[in-house]
Amino acid sequence: MSFTGTKNYIATAELQMAVNAAKTLERPLLIKGEPGTGKTMLAEEVAAALDMPLVQWHIKSTTKAHQGLYEYDAVSRLRDSQLGDDKVHDIKNYIKRGKLWEAFASEQQAVLLIDEIDKADIEFPNDLLQELDKMEFFVYETGETIKAVHRPIIIITSNNEKELPDAFLRRCFFHYISFPDKATMEKIINVHFPDLKPTLLKEAMEIFFQVREVRGLKKKPSTSELIDWLKLLLADDISEGVLKDRNPSKAIPPLYGALLKNEQDVHLLEKLAFMIRRES
Structure with missing residues (x-):
């Protein structure tokens, strides 16, 4: 199914082509443009138009790449061990899934939005290269490899606050949303x-x-x-x-x-x- 816009989102022919090209190539779609031109809304409307679940990861200046995979709550496990809670024996109880894990585990192909990637540290995009390429990652605490059930449609937005690494850019399909005429x-x-x-x-x-x-x-x-x-x-x-x-x-x-x-x-x-x- 191709994306042609929705009744709530006017997509130009160039933007429609970019979305469908990234979908065909199975590469992340990197979207840039002036603030307020509908970059974030694009992911919402693509998910609605293609009837797919939407997973949204909004990036902050403090966000680290591993948070998109999973987080291990060692503090809660220590507290539960002191209280004698039985669930402390299963480390999986302290693994919190990140947004990439959510998208990978979806039984239906999902749309994954990585919003305002340029807010994070300069190394953030490079830290996700392997996971976005291979569609899998390793959980060291449990010794399991998480593989995507279906490759999600990945839409990444940037406000051009900082330059993104070349190695990351090579793996993306790029589109700049021009200001509407x-x-x-x-x-x-x-x-x-x-x-x-x-x-x-x-x-x-x-x-x-x-x-x-x-x-x-x-x-x-x-x-x-x-x-x-x-x-x-x-x-x-x-x-x-x-x-x-x-x-x-x-x-x-x-x-x-x-x-x-x-x-x-x-x-x-x-x-x-x-x-x-x-x-x-």
Whole structure:
């Protein structure tokens, strides 16, 4: 079965091709793109579209590769031995399965999301090379080898916070999610707001893309922020007339806090508005 997007997720032809190519090659799909372009949601929608279970491993700066395999709780075993608990004699009671183990053990082929891999230590990706290649790993405490029942579809996301090792990149199929053009963005918005007035959508989109084109922004507003902004516009019952007749020399966009995320960008737009007032 091929992935063609879902009613909740607009996937471009290039993204569909990337997902299906990685699936055919049985290689991890490495997804990069601006924050808010739907990288994490892709794994959720692939699992839904292909009717597969989803295993999510969200990476933090403190995450270690072995945690994705398993963890041995020696402290609990020591405590139980002091209390005379019978389960202390079976070490398996103190082995906690990691997310890779969950995906490997699934009776049905699963989608495994390794989210924001670039948050972890630089050695993290290399520490998973053998497990992702061979689809198996060894549990030293029990002496058993865990092999994948079915090779999971692996989707790895990165925000480009740090470079990933070449050895890891060679084993992945790579795709960069480009920021949606206006036509694709309208399709995405229609998924979230099917009853949105076309005139309001037109004016909001025009302002949104104008803000993104401002040079010097520290953080350009993303798709998710546009959706939040539209939700607020609808909640406050702001009409398309307010957006259309807005004088750029007097104010930055209404409810701009949904679009702009730091004071530098707010000051930049205020400065541009001041310059427009001077010129006029």
